Amino acid sequence: MTDQYADLDAALDRVVAAAKAHLAAVKAAQGRVDDDDVWQAYVDLNNASFAYDEQLLDLFGEVTPWDVESIDPDEAAARFNAAAGGLDGTGSDPHPQVISVRQRRDYRVPSVAALLRVADNARRGLVPEDEEAEPIESVGEAVLELLQAGDGSLSSLDVPELEPLDGLLTVSEVREPLDLEAYADEDGAGPFTPGPDDMLVGRLDEHPFLPDEEDDHAGHNH
Template identity: 75%
Template sequence: MTDQHAELDAALERVIETARAHLAAVRAANGRIDDDAVWQAYVELNNASFEYDELLLDAFGEVTPWDVEAIDPDEADERFGAGPGGGDGGEPSDPHPMVLSVRQRRDYRVPSVAALLRAAQAARRAGVPEDEESAPVEGVGEAVLELLQAGDGSLSALDVPELEPLDGVVMVSEVAVPLDLESFDDEDSSGPFAPGPDDRLVGRLDEHPFLSDAEEEIEQAR
């Protein structure tokens, strides 16, 4: 047996071994998404297949059905934080951790206070057992809070006919220190949103509500 044939046999055994290791990793992950072990086993199988395909081509001018390209193992390690300082599949250590802050403001017009209060009261009643009486919703501010709570804090809970959206803005910043709610009083409405001296504004998105032609005519007439 020539050295070239022995090299081919070894490469083929490597394909078989890595294929088995990949199958074992897939079984162990049991459907888990983005599993480190599955990805690393995939990289090893891919590269073993690529190496065998190249050797087969050089030796006999033949190819395998596997259309693969080599994957840099170092890049694969970085993908899962297993490179220098990354540990065994854990998050890579970063001497410069980054915190992003997203600040959003959206204004609304209340066409009918009574209608808004009724909608909020219905939302509050839905969260109270049938044998208990819900407290009345008092004021538009409390009504909006009730709708937000019913929607788990999502602003999409305010997409209701009882509120007309006005302009809004979203700002994304890189901040040095994450938000510490305990350092602000409950009545402090500006402190949690005020940028710090080392914060850097990345950009802002201006939101303009979509108006139908009829609504735009009414808006212009105001």
């Protein structure tokens, strides 16, 4: 073996040594997810693999199957210490507040009859075969039925029978988490009303394009 490949051989030796050290640390940790030795060994193995891959590419244009990026050891140590502090409860948290995300999205209903049919089909899929599904009689019931069928996800309202209008999403830091028992079932405003100590971090405005507007917008780009 010529000297021109000595550095590459040494890089591979470092990968092997780092892999053995990582395995030894994992065995010693016995499954602890916040073990400092395992994390350090992981960073060493990652960076050794990255260095070998780079040298192999430079010399021969070949690559390894390891898709890794270099990790800054100092930054890795700082992130580990922060995570470990949260896991064992000894770390200090500069933001003890609860984060509250609130969203409103409005829709236009082009056809009430069409929406009721879609919601009725969604309800029938949730009702046992030996039971009869009750008819849906209002737009509100129809939308609620679609949400229930979609496990509460707003994506369940992405149907042609509902045209999205402007929406709004806010992120706030609050002192106390939501207490559902503190509000009556018919109270739709209380749970969304900011408290005196709540701090609005920011808001995102939604301006969805309707199908004809999207065509116009695309035409302007050409």
